[in-house]
Amino acid sequence: MKKIDTSRRLKAFPPYLFAEIDRQKSILRKKKIDFIDISIGDPDIPAPKAVIEALAKAAKVKVNQKYALDQGxxxxxxxxxxxxxxxxxxxxxxxxxxxxxxxxxxxLIHFPLAFVNQGEYVITPSPGYPGYKSAARFINAKIYDLALLEENAFLPQLSKIPLSVRNKAKLMYLNYPHNPTTALAPKKFLEELVSFCSKYGIILAYDNAYSEVYFNQKPLSILQIKGAKEIALEFHSLSKTFCMTGFRIGWAAGNANFIKALLKVKANIDSGIFGAVQEAAITALKTQEKYVSNLRKILKDRRDYFVKNLKAAGFKGIHSDSTFYVWTRIPKEFKTSIDFSTYLLTKKSIVATPGVGFGKHGEGFIRFALTVDKSSLKKVFQKLK
Ligand SMILES: Cc1ncc(COP(=O)(O)O)c(C=O)c1O
Structure with missing residues (x-):
């Protein structure tokens, strides 16, 4: 039979970071090696009880078993x-x-389909959530890596974006509280961002998936900034706020034309969100404020413990201002973040995410996800000794 090849588009994709980590984990499992997985942002804490009950109840209702209306x-x-x-x-x-x-x-990934033409630029943060780049690759857009550097508190320097890119850019992704660096965006920067995007006609896809995972400073919504509704769409997720990663539910909010265009894309791709999951989300949003503040307490306790012990173990450049990640420089004796994560995996049975997996500006760092309980975090430091 004639060989059937994948598309040039798909061939150009690097392996999806977390799929690659999953592959390494399954090798450990096959070898029956007990490991601690602090690589992925998938919380160990159960979703709220009331949410699960709402889901189960709604699953029995016939209307929820049918195609859901595409607008929710x-x-x-x-x-x-x-x-x-x-x-x-x-x-x-x-x-x-x-x-x-x-x-x-x-x-986030379907959104550029509505606005970006082949050859136009999509600006993506580096380091940043890998999905943004995938979105650009699917539509043969050009990618401009926007460096988020430690010396700039992981905020981009918009003035450094070349004019040729600004003029051909259609969309910019940014995400604060930031995965993986944990940085927060101050209001002054968000104002600068909105005025930059407005000036150059660049749509701002503002990913606020971690808006509720904070410790001291409460994160802002881009929609609180004057003029943002003209240029921005903000993305939210119930995954991290209510530990509902597997439910698959979130939302976009902001500019009405952007919403309309995204709905048109989606109407051609999916057939809505399972009605029972929508009911579960309603319960979460309406009744689970206490659950979220308690979640923050648990995560803060883990973070304080983890950071204290990282410091004691000699790590430098530790960042943990928000989200449930800790972003830190790799020890000096390792050349690259892949070298260090491979060392952790093979010698210490600890699975963590190499910084370079989030983009070239993530090199030199490693990300730990505090999505396991404290006793497992204790074991991390026993293993690191
Ligand atoms: C920054 C960021 N945005 C978006 C997502 C996707 O979240 P979900 O699709 O579960 O809502 C993640 C998941 O890890 C993330 O880290």
């Missing part, structure tokens, strides 16, 4: 509107400015 239930959009008002004092029109998603990744 009106009650869900109302819950998102009220949550956004309460949390950020942002006013949204639930019919035109909110779109529920099958997880924020789904929306």
């Amino acid at each position: 239930k009106s009650a869900l959009r109302a819950a998102i509107k009220n949550w956004s008002k309460k949390r950020f004092s942002v006013n949204l029109n639930q019919d035109t400015e909110i779109l529920p998603l099958i997880g924020s990744k789904e929306g």
Whole structure:
């Protein structure tokens, strides 16, 4: 039979970072090696009980077993509107400015299909969530790596983006609280960002998946910034806020034309979000404020413990301002982040994520995810001795 090849587009994709880590984990499993997995942002803590009950109850209702309306239930959009008002004092029109998603990744990755033409630039943070680059690759867009450097508190220097890129850029992804560096964006920077994007007509896809995973400083919504609704779409996720990663639900909010265009893309791709999952999300948004503040307490305790012990173990350049990650420089004796993560995996049975996996500016760092309990975190330091 004639050989059937994958597309040139797909061939150009590097292995998806977490798929590669998964492959390494399955090798450890096959060898029956007990390992500690602090590589991926998938919390160990169960989703709220009331949310699971709402899901189970709603699964029995016939209407939820049918194709869901592509714009999401009106009650869900109302819950998102009220949550956004309460949390950020942002006013949204639930019919035109909110779109529920099958997880924020789904929306983030489909969004450029609505606006970016082949050969135009998509600006992506480096280091940053790998999905943004995948989105650009799917549509043969050009990628401009926006460096987020430690000396700039992991905020980009917009003035360094060449004019040729600014003029041909259609979309910029940014994400604060930032995965993987844990950095937060101050209001002044967000104002600068909105005015930059407005000036050059660059759509801002602002990924706020970690808006509720903070310790001291409360993260902002881009929609709190004057003029943002003209140029931005903000993406939210229930995955991290309510430990609902497997449920697959999030939303986009902001500019009505962007929402309309994303809905048109989605209407041609998916057939809505399982109605029972939408009901679960309504329960989460309406009733689980206490769960989220308790989650923050648990994560803060883990973070304080982990950072204290990293310092004691001699690590330098430790960052842990928000999210449930710790981003730190690799020890001097290792040349690259892959060398260090391979050492951790093969010699210490610890799975962590090499910084370079998030983009070339992540080289020299490693990311630990505090998504295991404290006793497992204790074992990390016993193993590191
Ligand atoms: C920065 C960032 N954005 C988006 C996502 C996707 O989240 P979900 O699709 O589960 O909503 C993740 C997941 O790890 C993330 O780290």
